[in-house]
Amino acid sequence: MPSASEVPSASGTTAFEEEEGDGDEDGERGEEGERGEEGEEEEHEEVPSSHGSGKSKPLWIHGPAALPSPPKNEDEKLRIKMTNKDMLRLVGTMGRRLGGMLTCILKKNWPGLYKVSPNATPKLALKWEDYEVASYGTFAKADGRLVVPTCAIIVLKKFWDYYVVDAVHQEEATRVLVVMAKKKVRDVLYHAKKQAISHFYAETRGMRENKDKVIEEDLSIKAAEFASICPKWCDNKREGWDALVVRWTEDEEFKAKSIQNKANRGKGGTHNQ
Secondary structure, three states: OOOHHHOOOOOOOOOOOOOOOOEOOOOOEOHHHHOOOOOOOEEEEEEEOOOOOOOEEEEEEEOOOOOOOOOOOHHHOEEEEEOOOOOEEEOOOOOOOHHHHHHHHHHHOOOOEEOOOOOOOOEEOOOHHHHHHOEOOOEEOOOOOEEOOEHHHHHHHHHHHHEEOOHHHHHHHHHHHHHHHHHHHHHHHHHHHHHHHHHHHHHHHOOOOOHHHHHHOOOOOOHHHHHOOOOHHHOOOHHHHHHHHHHHHHOHHHHHHHHHHHHHHHOOOOOOO
């Protein structure tokens, strides 16, 4: 498998000095994690209101901020450093939060439904290990060689398109980045469900239900309603989104785990079992 250095450059405080509760590989998280931030930024969207005049009204709804254009050269990249806690920290105060950037990159390069071979059964990407085996595509190098990077290699490559660390720390920084990516993938899937519910209420009622309320009041929507709120980062992975919806609404094992997690939260504990 090619290394990140063989992949053509693509456009498109955290452990990273941020602490969030862990989620499990199915996208369900415990009490501590639910109140943590996903590392995203708010974006302003016009959401049609179903009340009154029916005119659109501006609502702040939580969604992934778009990735900026990558720096043109190494000198323009944002510098990060290793701390004595084996964490990554942005040098200075200017620049996007590392966690938010990683979240956006993970979403943009989510494998969705993928196959490990042409005749294999499609598998739904639920964890970082899926990024490590899912093929991103085929690239032709200048010397004519073809490389087939995984989604994981692309994620790491794109992250380092924006940031730079001292060469002596590059390997260790990448190791820390992978640790963060493993948790961020779980965060993305956990928040995707809550955000879809929040967006559905925004579009149908003209008001945003924040994720805390979605969690506390155990709000939910039907499969067809989830299907109508496919997020932008799944535009080219619609089959993957549909598979997530089936998992959330029809998978009995997932439902049972969710019920147990809610019971654990009610007892003041986390579910990580």
